[in-house]
Amino acid sequence: DKNIYSKTCQSVFFLAQRDGITVGRIQGILQTQYNQLKSVKQIRFTRFDCENDKETAKALFDKADRRRVQVEEEIERIRAYRSLACRLNELIDSREIPMRVTHNDTKLNNILMDAKTGEARAVIDLDTIMPGSMLYDFGDSIRFGASTAAEDEKDLDKVTMSLELFETYTKGFLKGCGGRLTQREIETLPWGAKLMTLECGIRFLTDYLDGDHYFHIRYPEQNLDRCRTQFKLVADMEAQWDAMHNIVKEIAR
Numbered sequence: 001d002k003n004i005y006s007k008t009c010q011s012v013f014f015l016a017q018r019d020g021i022t023v024g025r026i027q028g029i030l031q032t033q034y035n036q037l038k039s040v041k042q043i044r045f046t047r048f049d050c051e052n053d054k055e056t057a058k059a060l061f062d063k064a065d066r067r068r069v070q071v072e073e074e075i076e077r078i079r080a081y082r083s084l085a086c087r088l089n090e091l092i093d094s095r096e097i098p099m100r101v102t103h104n105d106t107k108l109n110n111i112l113m114d115a116k117t118g119e120a121r122a123v124i125d126l127d128t129i130m131p132g133s134m135l136y137d138f139g140d141s142i143r144f145g146a147s148t149a150a151e152d153e154k155d156l157d158k159v160t161m162s163l164e165l166f167e168t169y170t171k172g173f174l175k176g177c178g179g180r181l182t183q184r185e186i187e188t189l190p191w192g193a194k195l196m197t198l199e200c201g202i203r204f205l206t207d208y209l210d211g212d213h214y215f216h217i218r219y220p221e222q223n224l225d226r227c228r229t230q231f232k233l234v235a236d237m238e239a240q241w242d243a244m245h246n247i248v249k250e251i252a253r
Contacts (some may be wrong), residue, residue, distance in 0.1 A: 021120070021176035024076040071224070074205055076078070077231050081198055087189075088133055088195055097243035098184050102132035133184060135192030138173055141198060142166060142193035147233055152225040163240055165245045174251055186252045190244040194237050201230030 091097045103110075112122040129243045137238040144151070149158040170189065174181070207214045208223035215223055237244065 008100030012142065015220070018149075021172040048241060071205065071209070074224075074227060074231065078202060081234075083203075084195060084198060087191060088135055090132060091184075091188065097129050097133060097135070097182065100134050102134060102137050103128065104128040104130060104132055104136055104140070106137045106141045108141070115164075133192070133228070134181065135188060136196060138189055138196070139192030140171060140200075143153050143233065146193075147167060147229070147246040149229065151229055152222050153229050154225055156228060156232045159229050159236070161193075161233055161236045163238065163243055163247065166244060168250070169232070170248060173250055187245075190237070190241065193244070194234055197230050197233045197237065201227045201234065204230060 088097075092099060103123060105125050108127045109118050110123060112124055113119065114121050142161070146161050146169060148160045148162050149155075153159055174186070182183070204223045204227035206214065208221075208227065212220075212223055215226070217223055
């Protein structure tokens, strides 16, 4: 008697907190096992290469550049964010934040919820689990769950990041982590949201320019629409940047 929630409903804030707690528990359950290995084992990311492999990031930018006439505005947005694309990788390389075991695809419809109680029953889509930063899991959840519009919404005026949902999810996430995050990780939670939203926008644009081979589409411009919603979310996060940091600081007290 379980159901997958992929869209908001009347219980959206309740679900956001439950989702946050569930994703946060991934860190609480798994992080110790990996931290015992990290000092003796070199791990390379294989999925989110944009953040963690500068050559791959450059390839994404170069591929987009070749079609810049068609999507000039989006290309200029990407150029403006070049330095941000590898920001979290730099934090990991400098050991400002630790490597952890992460799910890497933590949108709400990968959490099985009990249809009667609303309690989380299981995390699914486990093929993406690998070493990473918990900021990826937090950020992807905010990208998907705190948006006020569909991922392919054409009317960008409808696309904003809800501070209320951001706060609700953050409360649940930090509760689920059970005090295991470092202070630096907590401080950079908004960066995770911003980076994962940007990264996903770049991936949608790249797939659009490459002929729509990765993401399933229902109409020809869908990946471009997805890209534009992500970039709008990044802009809205920037407009609410201080508020996001203040929320995290207040919750973490």
